[in-house]
Amino acid sequence: MIIALSGGVGGAKLALGLSRILKPEDLLVVVNTGDDFEHLGLSISPDIDTVAYTLAGLANRELGWGRHDETWSFMETMEALGGETWFRLGDRDVALHVERTRRLRLGESLSAVTEALCRKMGIAQRILPMSDDPVRTRLLTDAGWLDFQEYFVHRRCEPVVSKLEFAGAAQAKAHPDFLAALADPRLEAVVICPSNPFISVEPILAIPGVRDAMIACAAPIIAVSPIIAGRAVKGPTAKMMTELGLDASAGSVAARYADLLDGYVIDHADMSEVVSIDARVTLAQTLMTTLEDREALARIVLDAAAVLRRRRTPRGQRHAAAR
Ligand code: FO1
Numbered sequence: 001m002i003i004a005l006s007g008g009v010g011g012a013k014l015a016l017g018l019s020r021i022l023k024p025e026d027l028l029v030v031v032n033t034g035d036d037f038e039h040l041g042l043s044i045s046p047d048i049d050t051v052a053y054t055l056a057g058l059a060n061r062e063l064g065w066g067r068h069d070e071t072w073s074f075m076e077t078m079e080a081l082g083g084e085t086w087f088r089l090g091d092r093d094v095a096l097h098v099e100r101t102r103r104l105r106l107g108e109s110l111s112a113v114t115e116a117l118c119r120k121m122g123i124a125q126r127i128l129p130m131s132d133d134p135v136r137t138r139l140l141t142d143a144g145w146l147d148f149q150e151y152f153v154h155r156r157c158e159p160v161v162s163k164l165e166f167a168g169a170a171q172a173k174a175h176p177d178f179l180a181a182l183a184d185p186r187l188e189a190v191v192i193c194p195s196n197p198f199i200s201v202e203p204i205l206a207i208p209g210v211r212d213a214m215i216a217c218a219a220p221i222i223a224v225s226p227i228i229a230g231r232a233v234k235g236p237t238a239k240m241m242t243e244l245g246l247d248a249s250a251g252s253v254a255a256r257y258a259d260l261l262d263g264y265v266i267d268h269a270d271m272s273e274v275v276s277i278d279a280r281v282t283l284a285q286t287l288m289t290t291l292e293d294r295e296a297l298a299r300i301v302l303d304a305a306a307v308l309r310r311r312r313t314p315r316g317q318r319h320a321a322a323r
Pocket residue numbers: 007008009035045046047049050064065066086087088089093149152153
């Protein structure tokens with residue numbers, strides 16, 4: 001069994017690759033919910049939907065979010081009525097948000113609603129929110145504190161970021177099935193997908209008990225760098241790293257994950273970084289353009305995890321040995 005920690009477009013791409021080479025019951029995708037927000041009276045969970053649409057074969061490959069079979073009458077009418085249209089909601093996509101909002105208002109948990117909707121979309125894998133409690137990523141910028149989607153979509157990631165907070169994380173409970181999977185003896189690897197570490201992965205790690213459960217996990221933890229040759233494949237990762245005073249490099253992301261990593265997959269372009277990375281490094285083509293790329297990278301990640309399992313030194317001891 002494999003756990004994949006995912007957020008954003010990069011996460012969904014690798015989750016798809018993993019879904020193509022693993023039996024459905026052997027892949028658990030744990031998703032960031034820090035991007036979630038209430039908009040137009042709807043509860044919207046973009047990272048859940050990006051992974052769900054991707055695994056359902058419904059995703060808009062060009063945009064990286066929403067559906068490929070979309071029409072936009074709802075947005076056109078909102079425009080005509082003077083409503084908010086900066087966050088683009090396609091007609092079919094709206095149905096998902098309306099149905100999720102209805103069920104949440106009835107008191108169903110986010111994970112129960114997600115499970116039901118994924119079944120209706122024919123998704124065989126389990127997509128699990130990191131928590132059923134609200135966690136909201138907010139960013140302190142030169143335009144003040146901004147909610148995530150205000151920063152990411154409305155202001156197109158232009159504000160300069162100096163700090164992030166994950167409102168609610170300290171009070172949130174990690175989903176029990178996530179913690180149970182981390183402790184499951186059948187677990188073979190935890191894959192940190194090539195998502196933005198700050199906005200997609202750290203909200204998950206910020207939930208009390210998650211980091212400790214990962215450190216205690218018997219299976220290797222292996223991340224894929226979201227940075228190739230100093231640039232993010234998509235989104236504000238490199239810009240954010242620079243603004244936060246970090247080197248926008250594959251090595252710098254590995255350092256961010258610090259004591260969590262047993263393995264790290266970087267692109268051939270970043271070979272020079274190998275010496276600075278305190279984990280077992282695998283070089284690969286990490287840019288995923290085609291479906292074959294997604295599957296190939298997934299296979300490389302799982303093979304690297306298999307090697308790490310054979311050479312198992314518990315994370316803490318490895319660091320101690322290395323010092
Ligand atoms: N991202 C955009 O850049 N512009 C949009 O208009 C937009 C709409 C949207 C609607 C539904 C949804 O699930 C995601 C959407 N996203 C949009 C992506 C969203 O901002 C995600 O948070 C990012 O993909 C980062 O994870």
